[in-house]
Amino acid sequence: MALPKLNNTPKYPVVIPSTKQEVQIRPFVVKEEKILLIAMESQDPRQIANSILDTVTSCIIEDVDDRTLTSYDVEYLFLQIRSKSVGSMSKVMMKCKECESDTEVVVNIDEIKIDGEVLPKKIKITDDIVLEMKQPTYRDIAKNENVVGQGNNMDRIFALIHESIDAVQTEDERISFSDVPHGEAIEFLESMTTEQFTKIREYMEKMPAIKHTVDWDCEHCGTHNTITLEGMQSFF
Template sequence: MALPKLNTPTYNLNIPSNGKEINYRPYLVREEKILMIAMESDDMIQVENALLEIIKSCVTGIDVNELTRFDSEYVFSKLRAKSVGETAKVAIKCEDCSHSNEVVVNIDSVSVTDIPSTKIELSDTTGIIMKFPSMKDYKEIQKLKADNNIDALFNVIISSIESIYQGEDLFHASSHTRSELNDFVDSLNSAQFKLIQNFITNMPQAYINLNFKCEECGHEHDTELKGMANFFG
């Protein structure tokens, strides 16, 4: 006789970047093992890969590689809340005395910072419709932030162009070569390029509101906890 199988509940949520409704289940022991091994490595790339693998296993109807970083942080936080509990203990340093405080945060209260318009007006008649970089683009963004790498910046910008419009004409990026898109970006002036650069380097972030009093000096904190590593670190 086969061993019994337990029923696993399912839940719904909306993807922050596009509002799409998805179904998900809590992660199970087999997925938690993946996360535990990654967390022990202290390698954020390995941790992020583990998070995507878990999301892929637990969520239906999405391509995890096309999720934005803030989408993946939001979705995993909801997964975590339904899987092992809505709260987590994190160590937060006091901004005044640097004392390390153990603070309980409500993971299920995760939100996303304001999502900007993807339409960038370059002139009275011409503009670009952008798309938020996917997780597969995120490593390039980190590289350009760390190294001020102009090639990485251009690669991410080109990959993030959805379409270009001029008057009533719309030019879909998918219908044009990368070389053509690169030539278009090269033709922009500094102010126009800065608008696109700001869009890329100031992505929305998942965050959790955090209020606590330092147990050492009594300083009151009213801040936002951002970044997956901070949520569970």
């Protein structure tokens, strides 16, 4: 005798932040949650990133090309899917700025928004060199060993910048940055003056991201704390 099929899965509308396309999501099922938990336990950033991308693409009902999903799209969609799957309240441990003790703070995932703006794509570096910037896709970041590998934080930031530059325009050519070997790209970035590099940093810092301000009273010393959490991983 065959067991009955269980699920008449509910669907919820959600808007993809970068494209404003409306799609429908469903909660993840136990099989998918298991894969996620195994990835989280591994603490391997690449395995975690891949399992998150897989979850997001399989829980969107419509066919969405994952090459169009930016990093903040995937983080936002994942939070929405997680909220519909295991509930919108997430408990996070927050450290007090005064006494450094932890207090458990409850965050409502449904209130988390995307904050930031996409600045003009072109950054003038010198009179005849212009950088064309882009919003890196989550997929590109997830498979970039220099971002999700074992390197230090600075290496990661440079690798993210590498992924965010679409092309270098000179007076007579346009060099696609994805064709530039990583070492050469880093050398190019490192040869910039602080002023030139600041323009790139500004673009990166303004880039839309998941942000949420939480405030709480420390349960050990009573100090009122306010902090802005950034990035999906801050909310679990």
